[in-house]
Amino acid sequence: MMKIAVIGTGYVGLPTGVGLARLGHDVTCIDCDHEKVEKLRAGQTTLFEEGLEDFLKTELASGRLTFTDEMKEGVSGARIVMLAVGTPENPATGEANLSYLFGAVREMAPFLPADAVVAVKSTVPVGTGDEVEKLIRESNPKARVEVISLPEFLREGYAVHDFFHPVRIVVGTQSQKARELIRELYAPLPNAPRFLFVARRSSEAIKYASNAFLAVKIHYINEMADFCEAAGANIHEVAQGMGLDSRIGPAFLKPGPGYGGSCFPKDTKAIEHMARKLGVELSLIRAAIRGNKKRRENMAQRVLKEVEDVPSPKIAIWGLAFKEGTDDCRESPAVEIVQRLASHNVDVCVYDPQAMTTARRILGDTVRYAPDMYSAAQGADVLVILTEWPQFDAADWKRVASGLRSHHILDFRFFKKR
Ligand code: NAD
Numbered sequence: 001m002m003k004i005a006v007i008g009t010g011y012v013g014l015p016t017g018v019g020l021a022r023l024g025h026d027v028t029c030i031d032c033d034h035e036k037v038e039k040l041r042a043g044q045t046t047l048f049e050e051g052l053e054d055f056l057k058t059e060l061a062s063g064r065l066t067f068t069d070e071m072k073e074g075v076s077g078a079r080i081v082m083l084a085v086g087t088p089e090n091p092a093t094g095e096a097n098l099s100y101l102f103g104a105v106r107e108m109a110p111f112l113p114a115d116a117v118v119a120v121k122s123t124v125p126v127g128t129g130d131e132v133e134k135l136i137r138e139s140n141p142k143a144r145v146e147v148i149s150l151p152e153f154l155r156e157g158y159a160v161h162d163f164f165h166p167v168r169i170v171v172g173t174q175s176q177k178a179r180e181l182i183r184e185l186y187a188p189l190p191n192a193p194r195f196l197f198v199a200r201r202s203s204e205a206i207k208y209a210s211n212a213f214l215a216v217k218i219h220y221i222n223e224m225a226d227f228c229e230a231a232g233a234n235i236h237e238v239a240q241g242m243g244l245d246s247r248i249g250p251a252f253l254k255p256g257p258g259y260g261g262s263c264f265p266k267d268t269k270a271i272e273h274m275a276r277k278l279g280v281e282l283s284l285i286r287a288a289i290r291g292n293k294k295r296r297e298n299m300a301q302r303v304l305k306e307v308e309d310v311p312s313p314k315i316a317i318w319g320l321a322f323k324e325g326t327d328d329c330r331e332s333p334a335v336e337i338v339q340r341l342a343s344h345n346v347d348v349c350v351y352d353p354q355a356m357t358t359a360r361r362i363l364g365d366t367v368r369y370a371p372d373m374y375s376a377a378q379g380a381d382v383l384v385i386l387t388e389w390p391q392f393d394a395a396d397w398k399r400v401a402s403g404l405r406s407h408h409i410l411d412f413r414f415f416k417k418r
Contacts, residue, residue, distance in 0.1 A: 001025050002185065003336065005078040009067070011047055011075040011159065011328060012152045013084030014122055016174045018055050019163035021065035023188040028066050030074035030108075040067045046355045048327035051160040052372070075111040080185060083132075084121040087270075088262075094269035096125050105132050109139035116143070117178050123207050123267060124276050129172065129200040132338050148173035149203035150182070153210070156261065157325020168194045173201020184224060208271040212285045215264040217252040219288035222295055225255035225415075236415065256278070257333040257386055257412045258295040260322035265292070265331040296333050299412055300340035306382045306408055307346065314405065316380035318373055319387025320363075322356035329358040334386035342366040350393055351376035374399055382408040 002023045006017040009031040013116050017029040031037050036046050043057040048251065059065035068074045075081055085100040091418035101122055112118070118136065120129060133147040149172030154162040167188075179197055182204035186193055198206070225235040235255050243250030259265065268289050275282045322332035330337050332355075341348050342363070349368040352359060356369055377383050377400050385392050393414050400418070401407055409418045 002177045002181075003077050004028070004185070005030060005074045005081045005108075006032075007071075007074070007083050007108060007226060008087065009033075009040060009046070009080065010084065010086060011049075011156055011326075012154065013082070014040070014045070014047065014056075015049060015119065015154065015159035015163050016082065016152070018052060018059055018065065019063070020185070021059040021188075022164075025062070026064055027184070028068060028074040028078070029070060029149065030068055032069055032104075034069050037067045037069045041073045049157070049159045049187050050325060051147055052328055055160065055164060069157050070127055071107045073106045074115075075116075077113060078116055078180060079113070080119055080262045080359075080373060081108060081112065082119045082121050084152070084194060086262075086320055087122045087266075089266035089269055095273040096123070096266070096270040098128065098131075101128070102131070105135045106139065109136045109143075112136065112143050112145055114145075116145050117181055117184075118145055118147045118358060120147065120204075121152045123151060123152050123263065124149075124204055124268075126201050126204045126208075127269060128204060131151065132225075146173065146175045147200075148175070148178045148182070149200045151203060151207035153207075154287075155329055157323055166193050167322060168196055170196045170198065170203050170206050172198055172200035173351075176201065201288075207373060208267055208274075210274075210408070211263055211267040211287075212271050212282075214252055215259050215268045215292070216284050216288045218256070218259045221253045222255050222258065225399075234347045254388075254413075256388070257299045257337060258292045260331045260333045262328060262330040264323075265289075291375070296336050297340070299333070300337045302338070303341060303382065303384055303410060304344060304346075306410060310381045312347065313340055313381045314349065316370075316377045316381065316383045316404075317341075317348060317350040317367075318352075318376065318385045318392050319389060320352035320359040321387050321389075322351055324388045324390065327354040327358045329355050329362060332359075332387075335359055335362055336393045337368060337384075337386060338363060349376050349380065350411035352387060355387075374403060378403040379405055385409070385411045385413050388413040 003018050003026045006013050006029045009029045017027050021027040041107045047051045085104050087096045090097045117349040129147050129149050136145050239253040242248050243253050258367050268285050272282050272285050320334045349370050351370040
């Protein structure tokens with residue numbers, strides 16, 4: 001068992017830190033947000049992930065997991081330091097904003113043990129590992145630190161499951177020592193994981209190439225949904241037929257209001273920005289970025305059209321998180337659609353099982369917030385489903401219908417007649 005430091009306790013860092021402690025490692029999670037650290041120390045999760053809070057409490061009690069906002073305290077003695085801070089989009093250019101990452105590196109470098117391995121978990125542009133290495137050398141010239149790329153592939157909403165059952169662990173390094181250390185780190189996983197050891201730059205590129213591919217796949221099925229609707233075909237039957245072909249596969253063939261979240265939107269733009277700088281054309285990814293933006297606008301238009309003849313219309317919204325299983329509303333298509341509706345002066349009443357607090361930070365008092373899904377639908381002229389929470393699909397539809405002013409349901413997730 002080894003001592004690990006995880007810098008950043010967000011949607012990636014927290015499940016990773018908790019998971020590593022559960023594997024028996026001695027883990028210190030470091031975050032510059034003092035309030036977050038205090039809550040986590042008290043055993044309260046700062047984000048919603050199924051099963052995470054129970055594991056957090058158990059690992060705190062075991063003494064294997066601690067939280068701090070002090071870099072020195074967190075990093076000292078660590079054999080592996082994982083960087084899991086945010087790399088958000090720079091809205092002006094679309095490129096990844098590396099200021100949090102470089103800030104964290106500068107802060108931790110003076111305290112790094114001489115032979116530590118620094119693993120970059122954050123999604124970073126190709127070549128960032130070189131920059132991180134340079135920064136560490138500048139501030140700590142004696143250290144023989146290895147900087148490796150260890151991209152994260154967990155799915156929000158399934159983060160705990162994915163930590164213990166990773167589909168693959170990609171490691172970007174040429175160092176034999178670092179490879180062995182990473183194997184040792186994950187050795188206690190319940191099933192032997194599939195490791196892929198590659199060059200650091202390849203590893204950094206794998207993360208962007210994977211996310212961009214999935215975004216393109218979503219954009220593709222969304223365009224196909226429009227085509228099927230116009231042509232009188234059923235997109236679900238079409239997707240099922242496509243997915244049976246092993247070269248295509250059934251995953252990510254679900255139409256919806258567009259991709260969102262803290263990864264696909266920013267990562268598609270970041271790789272497109274990198275390519276542009278390198279003089280390479282990524283035409284498919286560019287089309288997906290444009291098409292995805294348009295799709296959100298179209299979805300909002302469809303809702304408005306549904307109530308265009310209704311005086312003072314009331315719109316009920318089920319779902320605000322960018323997907324089911326999370327409270328994350330970053331770049332959520334649902335939130336953007338709601339913002340567009342609210343800007344047309346219609347009465348919008350929203351409900352989400354987990355994302356009311358995170359959504360309220362964005363939407364403020366532009367909408368009404370319902371205590372449950374049935375209250376949200378009460379008296380509405382149209383009900384719109386924007387997040388694929390299973391409880392929405394399993395609703396008591398008779399009860400919903402009795403509350404609606406007229407039976408208009410726009411189901412942009414399950415696409416079922418209700
Ligand atoms: P997040 O915004 O949820 O969390 C980042 C955390 O880092 C915050 O708690 C913040 O306070 C902390 N932080 C920032 N600067 C710091 C510093 N100098 N020292 C200590 N802590 C600092 O971000 P996230 O969603 O967990 O994403 C982290 C990275 O992982 C990003 O690069 C993202 O692209 C990548 N990623 C995210 C997901 C996902 O599903 N969210 C999946 C795979 C990869």
